[in-house]
Amino acid sequence: MVPLNDNNPTRTTPYVVFVIIALNVAIFLYELSLQGSGEEALNQFFTVWAIVPAELTDSFAGRAANPIGEWFTLISSQFLHGGPAHLGGNMLYLWIFGNNIEDQMGHRRFILFYLACGALAGLSQWIFSPGSMIPTLGASGAIAGVMGAYIIRFPKAQILTLLPLFFIFTTVRIPAVFFLGFWFVMQAFNSIASLGVSADMGTGGVAYWAHAGGFIFGVVLGPLLGLFPGGPGGRGPSNQSRRR
Numbered sequence: 236m237v238p239l240n241d242n243n244p245t246r247t248t249p250y251v252v253f254v255i256i257a258l259n260v261a262i263f264l265y266e267l268s269l270q271g272s273g274e275e276a277l278n279q280f281f282t283v284w285a286i287v288p289a290e291l292t293d294s295f296a297g298r299a300a301n302p303i304g305e306w307f308t309l310i311s312s313q314f315l316h317g318g319p320a321h322l323g324g325n326m327l328y329l330w331i332f333g334n335n336i337e338d339q340m341g342h343r344r345f346i347l348f349y350l351a352c353g354a355l356a357g358l359s360q361w362i363f364s365p366g367s368m369i370p371t372l373g374a375s376g377a378i379a380g381v382m383g384a385y386i387i388r389f390p391k392a393q394i395l396t397l398l399p400l401f402f403i404f405t406t407v408r409i410p411a412v413f414f415l416g417f418w419f420v421m422q423a424f425n426s427i428a429s430l431g432v433s434a435d436m437g438t439g440g441v442a443y444w445a446h447a448g449g450f451i452f453g454v455v456l457g458p459l460l461g462l463f464p465g466g467p468g469g470r471g472p473s474n475q476s477r478r479r
Contacts, residue, residue, distance in 0.1 A: 352380025359448025383453025
């Protein structure tokens with residue numbers, strides 16, 4: 236299933252979502268330029284800026300060797316991608332679901348929410364592969380947090396979905412609670428199935444624990460950062476709206 240859009244109007248322009256998408260695209264273009272210098276240059280770049288679980292483990296013991304500090308990779312890894320499909324899929328989900336969450340929280344709280352979900356998602360993956368030397372990277376954990384916030388704030392929103400039926404494709408509208416609920420169940424199932432198996436991005440694997448963890452943290456942190464009007468930091472209602 237591929238989401239195409241939702242029927243959820245916004246009141247404000249999602250400047251933060253625009254900036255995040257632009258940064259991800261710009262950094263991916265830089266990654267492509269490194270490929271021209273050989274695979275070793277790109278691998279070295281990922282080793283420094285992506286989460287390397289074993290190095291994060293060493294940092295807890297005071298043996299960190301990363302020049303930027305291994306803790307910072309919990310943030311920087313969110314802006315790296317392993318290929319065009321990885322980037323394109325993440326940015327599609329961010330655009331469809333992120334603008335509504337930014338609209339509810341406001342720009343500054345959304346930045347904090349997005350980065351926090353991504354960092355906690357990275358730690359969720361690290362817990363289950365603390366000795367891995369394979370870099371873990373991608374915006375999926377942060378975007379999973381956005382999706383977790385979306386499912387509790389807009390469960391009835393209709394998601395226009397591209398659905399394969401045998402050898403043809405059709406589009407259907409699916410309530411967000413079912414679309415995102417199914418997505419989370421699949422991530423949770425695959426997380427459990429991957430126990431004992433290396434599952435890191437950047438080598439064709441998927442960081443399922445980061446997805447599931449990010450989604451759960453999005454559900455928890457969203458209400459604390461203004462997801463609901465009248466809640467902590469919540470924005471008041473508005474009569475204005477803007478459709479995409």
